[in-house]
Amino acid sequence: DAGVIQSPRHEVTEMGQEVTLRCKPISGHNSLFWYRQTMMRGLELLIYFNNNVPIDDSGMPEDRFSAKMPNASFSTLKIQPSEPRDSAVYFCASSMTSGNEQFFGPGTRLTVL
């Protein structure tokens, strides 16, 4: 198994542009999590899905952030418009409902200029 796949690995964009981050969870996993990691705030859960349904989006910072999971093998996190304070590493993780271990993807390093 290739593990959790994220793309792109690095993204540099200008303030005001739309950014879309992509994630493919491990096959057979039915829970998917989006995290943001910064030095100041640590590892924060933004949103998670169970069986493609958003369960808790209380960590989404504001309306500029949105996430979708159209099927069991794909999820997107979109930021529109992006701002410099959105610069961070964004991780996607997946797990099986029957277990708790979360497997993280390699992350997307986002820089907003």
Next chain:
Amino acid sequence: GENVEQHPSTLSVQEGDSAVIKCTYSDSASNYFPWYKQELGKRPQLIIDIRSNVGEKKDQRIAVTLNKTAKHFSLHITETQPEDSAVYFCAASIGSNYKLTFGKGTLLTVNP
């Protein structure tokens, strides 16, 4: 919601010494406590976890202890090696919803 506090934020030890990282949690309903290791520029990876029906778990040089009454749990690394240098995160969750709340992390440096 759940709040997880982790101490210390940085820890420096000599190779061969032991290292201990401590975490406290606020929600008494939490019943799953994993520890993740994150090397520089890499993803967090699970190294050990413990559930609330167990007081201690050991895996070679690492062990985790849980005190439910006091709502704290600790990671113990014995015979530390330079490759143990990384950021370690504790987390807590209520098993039914699988939502992990992470501590702020501990940067462990093992000096050769």
